[in-house]
Amino acid sequence: LAHLSNKAIYLLWLGNLRYQCILLCRQYVQKLLSTQEASYLQSLRNLKKKINLLQSSTGKQTTRTINSTCPRLDGPINGRKLGRSHAVGHEVHVLCDPGYELVGSESRVCQESLTWSGQQPTCRDINECASSPCLNGGTCVDEVNQFSCVCAKGWAGLTCQTTAAAATLPAATMGPFVRPSRCTIMQGTTHCTCEPGYTISGRDSNTCTDIDECELFHNGQAGKLCLHACVNTPGGYRCSCPIGYNVTRDGRSCKDIDECATRQNNCTKDQMCINTYGGFQCVRVDCPKIPNATYVKTSPMRCERNPCPVDNKACSQTPNSFSYHYLAVVSNLSAPRVMFRVSALRPIGDTLRFSLLGGRQARRHFTVQRSDRGTGQLMLVDPVQGPATLEAEVEMSELERRVQLGRYITKVTMFVSQYEF
Ligand SMILES: *[C@@H]1O[C@H](CO)[C@@H](O)[C@H](O)[C@H]1NC(C)=O
Ligand SMILES: *[C@@H]1O[C@H](CO)[C@@H](O)[C@H](O)[C@H]1NC(C)=O
Ligand SMILES: *[C@@H]1O[C@H](CO)[C@@H](O)[C@H](O)[C@H]1NC(C)=O
Ligand SMILES: *[C@@H]1O[C@H](CO)[C@@H](O)[C@H](O)[C@H]1NC(C)=O
Ligand SMILES: *[C@@H]1O[C@H](CO)[C@@H](O)[C@H](O)[C@H]1NC(C)=O
Numbered sequence: 001l002a003h004l005s006n007k008a009i010y011l012l013w014l015g016n017l018r019y020q021c022i023l024l025c026r027q028y029v030q031k032l033l034s035t036q037e038a039s040y041l042q043s044l045r046n047l048k049k050k051i052n053l054l055q056s057s058t059g060k061q062t063t064r065t066i067n068s069t070c071p072r073l074d075g076p077i078n079g080r081k082l083g084r085s086h087a088v089g090h091e092v093h094v095l096c097d098p099g100y101e102l103v104g105s106e107s108r109v110c111q112e113s114l115t116w117s118g119q120q121p122t123c124r125d126i127n128e129c130a131s132s133p134c135l136n137g138g139t140c141v142d143e144v145n146q147f148s149c150v151c152a153k154g155w156a157g158l159t160c161q162t163t164a165a166a167a168t169l170p171a172a173t174m175g176p177f178v179r180p181s182r183c184t185i186m187q188g189t190t191h192c193t194c195e196p197g198y199t200i201s202g203r204d205s206n207t208c209t210d211i212d213e214c215e216l217f218h219n220g221q222a223g224k225l226c227l228h229a230c231v232n233t234p235g236g237y238r239c240s241c242p243i244g245y246n247v248t249r250d251g252r253s254c255k256d257i258d259e260c261a262t263r264q265n266n267c268t269k270d271q272m273c274i275n276t277y278g279g280f281q282c283v284r285v286d287c288p289k290i291p292n293a294t295y296v297k298t299s300p301m302r303c304e305r306n307p308c309p310v311d312n313k314a315c316s317q318t319p320n321s322f323s324y325h326y327l328a329v330v331s332n333l334s335a336p337r338v339m340f341r342v343s344a345l346r347p348i349g350d351t352l353r354f355s356l357l358g359g360r361q362a363r364r365h366f367t368v369q370r371s372d373r374g375t376g377q378l379m380l381v382d383p384v385q386g387p388a389t390l391e392a393e394v395e396m397s398e399l400e401r402r403v404q405l406g407r408y409i410t411k412v413t414m415f416v417s418q419y420e421f
Helices: 008-023 026-059 061-067 313-317 360-365
Strands: 079-082 089-096 100-103 108-111 121-126 138-144 146-150 178-180 181-187 187-193 198-201 207-210 229-233 236-240 244-249 255-256 272-274 279-283 295-299 302-305 319-328 335-343 349-356 366-372 373-378 388-400 403-416
Touching: 108 181, 138 295, 146 178, 146 349, 187 349, 229 366, 236 244, 272 319, 279 319, 319 388, 335 366, 335 403, 349 366, 349 373, 366 388, 373 388
Parallel strands: 319 403
Antiparallel strands: 079 089, 089 108, 100 121, 138 146, 146 181, 178 207, 181 187, 198 207, 229 236, 244 255, 272 279, 295 302, 302 319, 335 373, 349 388, 366 373, 388 403
16 A cells, blocks of 8 residues: 555546546535545545554664653652652652551552552551550550540550559540640650640559649739639640629630620619629618608709708708719729729808718728818728628708708718629
């Protein structure tokens, strides 16, 4: 075939076809013919290519083999490949990382067939527990290149080889605060580590003991860890607050819960809710019952005397008004300090007098001073340790030429919390 010219083959075939065409239908077949011609030319080209290839390959066989390589080989995961040449006749080797074992062929050769000998190697995690290293009923936990033993009750040590009595920590204390350590044996040396928040302990470094942060940082330079109470937890700690307080966002301090604002109180409708540090108080303002006078509530916290009958001296001597104030303070508040100020809105007469009423209790904690001509102040004289409720009454009288014109009573109730925050 190769010796015939292309044109000769073409004409040979074409002539035959055309002859048949004329006999049938010229127009229809003309179309068919052009496609046939194209496809014929294409197959002829392919044929020529193949012949050329065949011819050249016979002459250049050796060159081609030397030039060829096997497919690229990557090192296995958790291992590596030694040897870079992928050419025919060359070898590569595979090594696994420590803690992994080889599965498949360690060496592979690039063969004449341009394929690698042997099987695709992989590196598999060695099961350190396979040899059952934990004794006396201990449970082995396999990890990469290491293992740890969770010992049965009464046993301790890296491989649970010693009785708990021999170990520094009895097995009975094993719990969330005492954990087994993680140990690695490398070249005959044991290296043990603990989870964060734990520290190595035990005779063989075989256990990890929880660090008591509360104890450790109790009076540390950074100050106490917690404002109120520190609770040691396995591997950590948290701060807690007394009832009536919530731990602040920083987790260290306590902030008072406003029970009055959050409806966490059970005060009735006729009571007022007073938020205190760590709690709340329900208070009810009732006007006093005093002979010869009657009082009426003019605001939730104030009572005023009804007008006295003319010439009723006993009535006109009674206080003109009572006002009520409630203060919430923390325990051990520094003193002396001003707790409350009283002044006359529209003073009449020539003199204002301020005095402290109430029994001995009031006098022990408070005193009343004038701060300016028209103002008196209730002072706390000593720090008060809570929880406590203190009451004090401040009387303000107006006088004109030493004759009393009016008396006004201010009742102050102080709720002292149990804590200093
Ligand atoms: C084969 O070898 C020739 C000459 O040595 C070189 O020019 C060519 O790039 C090589 N081909 C491959 C695929 O390596
Ligand atoms: C306080 O904490 C409790 C529970 O942790 C929560 O339900 C409540 O909303 C908190 N109150 C305030 C005022 O943050
Ligand atoms: C509110 O509840 C407390 C207990 O939580 C109880 O001691 C107190 O008497 C109650 N007060 C009222 C007004 O119901
Ligand atoms: C004051 O009240 C008492 C008892 O309520 C009564 O005996 C007395 O007469 C009254 N005084 C005046 C001046 O009304
Ligand atoms: C009260 O406060 C003072 C100083 O602010 C402090 O030294 C003292 O220990 C506190 N007392 C109590 C009982 O907390």
